[in-house]
Amino acid sequence: MLIAGAFVLALVAAKTYAWYGMYPTPLERWDCTSNGHGPSNHGQICRTDNSSLTYVIQNSSIPSMGSGEAQITTFMDPTMGDFAGTDLTPSRTFAPVYSGGSSGVDETDIVYVASDLPGNLAGITMCDSATSNRRCNQNYIYFDAAIPSYPVICHETGHAIGFHHGQWAAEGTIGGDPNDPYYWQCVNAGCNCSVPYPTITAFCSTCCQPLSNTDTRLGCMRTPSLSSVDYYSNDVYNMINATY
Numbered sequence: 001m002l003i004a005g006a007f008v009l010a011l012v013a014a015k016t017y018a019w020y021g022m023y024p025t026p027l028e029r030w031d032c033t034s035n036g037h038g039p040s041n042h043g044q045i046c047r048t049d050n051s052s053l054t055y056v057i058q059n060s061s062i063p064s065m066g067s068g069e070a071q072i073t074t075f076m077d078p079t080m081g082d083f084a085g086t087d088l089t090p091s092r093t094f095a096p097v098y099s100g101g102s103s104g105v106d107e108t109d110i111v112y113v114a115s116d117l118p119g120n121l122a123g124i125t126m127c128d129s130a131t132s133n134r135r136c137n138q139n140y141i142y143f144d145a146a147i148p149s150y151p152v153i154c155h156e157t158g159h160a161i162g163f164h165h166g167q168w169a170a171e172g173t174i175g176g177d178p179n180d181p182y183y184w185q186c187v188n189a190g191c192n193c194s195v196p197y198p199t200i201t202a203f204c205s206t207c208c209q210p211l212s213n214t215d216t217r218l219g220c221m222r223t224p225s226l227s228s229v230d231y232y233s234n235d236v237y238n239m240i241n242a243t244y
Contacts, residue, residue: 019211021169021221022239023047023162024134026208031133035126046127047162048109049135051244053088055110056096068147072112075153082154086237087244088161101129101137110139110160117144122152122224125159136160151230154220162243163236165223166211 020026023046032046055076057069075081076090083090096108107129117124123143127136139160143152213223219233232240 017235017239019169019171019217019235020239021164021166021211021218021236022243023164025164025168026170027210028164028168032127032130032136034128034130045125045159045162045164046130046134046136047243048139048160049131049137050106050109051087051089053083053090053110053161054093054108055090055112056093056108057112058114068114068143068145071148071150072153075150075157082232083240087241098138099129101131107138109137110141110157112141112143114146114148115142115144117142123148123156125156149230151220154230154232155223158221158232158236161240163221163239165221166213166215166218169211169215169218170208171211 024030028044030044033044053076055072057072059069073092076083076092078084078090081090093108096111097105098107098111099105101107111128121144123141125139125141127138128140129137131137141156141160143156211218215222217233217235219231219236221232221236
């Protein structure tokens with residue numbers, strides 16, 4: 001009775017979504033872990049730990065003042081870039097902090113690097129320093145080219161702030177609190193499921209169907225990335241503001 005009552009109260013105060021793709025979602029609730037940095041160390045994504053989104057471009061791999069650098073700075077511009085008008089405030093740093101997170105130091109949130117990635121991967125995002133089982137102090141984003149395309153920058157940065165591919169985003173009528181997602185409720189096709197974290201049942205997965213990886217509502221979080229889709233959708237912006 002106490003659990004049910006707490007859940008109902010949470011739903012009253014929470015936003016309801018037609019689909020949800022911000023980590024953690026009803027379909028994936030793995031813990032955020034430190035994977036170490038390096039293209040071969042990429043693991044499960046989580047999300048950055050604050051709204052002041054600091055980033056550094058490693059010019060040894062992405063040439064200074066080149067078009068690769070320009071693509072990233074244009075995307076991250078706080079007034080004209082893709083996060084303008086959201087609760088995220090990107091800022092570039094030339095004095096990056098790479099360590100100390102375990103002692104409470106606020107590390108640079110995103111490190112952009114160009115590297116030779118395996119197979120046909122265009123980009124990889126991974127958490128180098130987790131601050132909790134939900135938040136990451138520092139994400140490394142690796143591009144397979146020194147001049148990454150705008151959609152790939154959008155896509156991989158989206159992973160750093162917590163967005164998933166369609167296969168992990170849930171569809172249905174979803175109620176919950178993105179900052180305290182211990183309970184979710186999914187209603188879809190007459191199916192009503194509420195399940196406490198971290199339990200995931202086949203019943204709840206049936207209620208919360210995954211999106212297609214190419215669903216247009218994902219915007220640049222589609223996979224594979226499409227050159228004609230180089231933006232975040234309005235749904236994605238709403239989830240950013242509800243989370244940060």
